[in-house]
Amino acid sequence: MTRCPAGRQVIRMLANNNRKVIDRMAAGSLKHNRGRNLIIFLSIVLASFMLFSIFTVGITYFQMQKVQNIRLNGGEYDAVLYGITPEQREKCENDPDIRRAGILALSGYLESTQGDDTVEAACIWCDPVLWDEIMAPAREWVKGTYPQEEDQVMVTEEGLEKAGLAGLTVGDHFRAGYRDGDGNLMDKEFEISGIWEGYGTKSAFYVSEAFYRQSGSDISEVTCGRYHLDFDKKIMTKSEQDAFIESLDLGKQQALFFTSELGYSLPIFFGLCGLALVTCLCAYLLIYNILYLSVAGNVRYYGLLQTVGMTGLQIRRLIRRQMMILGCGGILCGLITGSLVSFLLFPSVIRALGIRAREAGEIQISLNPAVLLLAVALTGLTICLGSYKPVKLAVSISPLEAAGYRPAQGKMGGRKTKKGRLLRRMAWDQIWKDKKKSLVIMTSLAAALSVFLCISTLLESQAARTIVTNHMNNDLTITNDSLRKEDPEDHRDVLTASFMEDLEHLDGVSAVYPLLYGQITVPWEPDFAEQWMEEFYAKWMMIPYEEDRSEYQQYPENFGSVILGISEEEFPYLQEVVDTTLDREDFLSGKSCVLYRNGLELTMENLAGTQVTCAEYGDSGNTRTFEIAGFTDEGYYTGPMLGDPPTIIVSESVVRDFLENPWICKAGVRYTQEYDEETESKVLGLIQNSPDGNALSWESKLETLHEVERAQGNMREVGLGIALVLAFIGILNYINTVTGNIQSRLREFAILESIGMTDRQRNRLLVTEGLFYAAGSLLLTATLGLGITYLVYQSMNYMMVPFKVPLWPVVGMTVFIVLVCIAIPLAAGRYMSGKGSVMERVRFS
């Protein structure tokens, strides 16, 4: 006994060393309550397994997405700078945030070969950093070596085929006509030094540094130099990106584009954190539920312990010791199961993808220490948080209360008599009886449903078909390549009326949209023509506009351009790609037109009401004037050549009225059934059988689809796996809570049976309760879940695909959840209340 400063006596209690007793009791309790503890143990195993699997599968998913992006971009880089000045190059090389920077130089264009006189293939030089490091992950195989000599090229088999050189291989020679960087037409014999296969610009002919040096091209020009930058950090805020662009001091013509992944890196990061959080929430709810039910069921036991003298602290310690034993064992088993699944299951999935680790990035499922630690920490935290309330309940209850404790009998007070059908009323009361538990069930199911909704929406948007559908409108676009020839003598009318007629009549072709084309001049005038040319020169030309203005004023025919005519049926699509609302009548009648923006910083805000006048090329007397109704950036509307003056888009009838016998430069083909391979082969057959077939090229949505699908691998399946695992957690939560709930109501059911409730009525009561849970979860998902899904989707939507909830997966999941909500209580009720006589159940429940 000691005295405190105030003089009062203070009794110091000496701590009892009761650790051994508590350890023994904890072990004994674990042994005697095997069934109950097994459920807790399994829930911990499941939670740690799921957390581990979610993170491992998640990492795999995003690695796959990285592979997809590498494949779609043709290399592993984060930004591309157009035009490279020596200062900028030096800055980038010395920037510690930039891991590597590779140069690409556009050194000319192949125009013809011995096998095809309408070739369109770029001659590209890549420096060793770009070719050997940045582009390497996108390549599948390489034969031979990268060109060293001026006359050597590196190609793909596809590139050779497109250039009419199919069948050539490494060491073979071919002759080709090409334009160098100064626009001079050259003729040269090339040797194929290597052939590669993979992803990227496959039609290009890769040339040596020596070729670039003599080509007259200069990487400081935006038309030639591309600087591929790979940053160290993979998350950059918009302001960091802007600051970097600012630091490069770009010229007017220069531009720096971040790849979509880095551009949206921060929102994607937050989206990922959200998904991880929901996963943790699901695991927490699972453990919390089971622990709560377990402790609530054991309250009498804890009360008894208090009666015989155990303190609250000791009870707390006892429960914690039990949790510690169960937690350690559970987490260990969960991690082992997770690792086994990750090592045995995922590698086979990866192998099925056909991804070679060396060439396509390191996609190996490995025991990531961070994932391991995170899973252990989160499961441990979940056990701590989950056991906090139950422990509090066990400690706070008095011995007397504990002796008579029944979870369902604690309710006091009164309530109004309700109207309505008895069973529905009772089910409704049950939902509201323990609001917290009901909320936990609904939140858990809603969380699983929301994650499923979110992931399936994201997957749908990332699906190859969605990506392709949103970036191209026609199933096939056929182009007359002969119109690209500089010499008008070489131009041929290939897409003739009879060809178009044959095309339209092919089985499976639903529509053909011709794009008419005519050469025009846009005579100088002080308003729009002057403004356009000033902008054009500032953006794209190396010389100032002032040097060419007088020539343009006097000889506009030296500055040719094109007019394009679209069919009336194509108007809705044009409207989609124009940033202003077009007046259909004005456009079709020729009062207004649309201009291809060509990268210029022109908007309708400063050009409202402005007109553009054009004249037929070679007949300056034949002119037309249109009001400018809008701009488009759609590359489809560029015509065979892109002149300095604007490309004018009007209706087909206007072009026919303006020009005599205009030709078709492109034809958009739509199939009755999208992506129909049979129709596509018929159309391609028609092209190949056409006498001028080699002057036609095509861009196929089906081919692009195959390409994107190949790039994606099994990303979709893995993503769906994550969604299903989370849905599984939610359903397990529901099963746990519902079975626990029914367990605690067995006496009530027996009483109800004793006064005449039949099994069928009990089942109807349980089904109604299940339906209420399902309705609550679906309501939460449809409001909060959908809102969160939308936000997550928009933050990760770097493909700019419109938000659309995938109908059938969501309907399927909804039906599944409703069925689960009905079947689980039904099965549990039948199984649990099926034993013994009514009195036995009343007595022993």
Next chain:
Amino acid sequence: MKDEIVRTVGLKKYYRLGENTVKALDGVNLSVREREFIAVIGKSGSGKSTLLHLIGGLDIPTSGEVYVDGKKLSDMKREQLAVFRRRKVGFVFQNYNLVPDLNVYENVVLPIELDGKRIDRPFVREILELLQIADKREALPGMLSGGQQQRVAIARAVAAKPAIILADEPTGNLDTASGHDVMGLLKVAAKQFQQTVILITHDRDIAQMADRIVHIEDGRIVGAGDPDDKVSGGEAGDPYAGE
């Protein structure tokens, strides 16, 4: 017998407790006529409650048969037994067995609602008033005293106007005056609705109010039937002993 409503034949109920077998009922033969008011008395553990539960189809006999209104209970399936209970039997349990989430009124009308029948509201009101719980109609069982809960249990048993009322110590938690009131109510209700009452009690005064007293001991109906003190008993195999 022409107006017989309950009959038990060689009714046995044995429980196993570890290695021992407890004979809760050991060959009980009992017959009850329609509209009869019977009191079953006996010591604690003599098998009174077990007999009542077996008659009500709440428990399954080890052997023997229970006939109610000419129907053998062992032939009924679980579903049929539940319907039988809500239509034919009104139970008053020793520990009330009220549904904790339903208020007094809802508990009382529960068997009627389960049967999908119309509630006779004036009758229910009358019962509640008679049992002095009309002012508690919106109270939940958790806020009532033991005596009040007992009254609610009686009201529930009577409200559906069943043919038989099985009451297990219905006055056990009531004071003497209230106990007599309840007995009065049971008698009045039984007479008015032509109900048969089988009542378990250990209170001789209460038992005196019955038409017949059955004495049970060690799972058997015993004692010589003394018409003066209205205690009846009989040997196994003689269902109408003591009459």
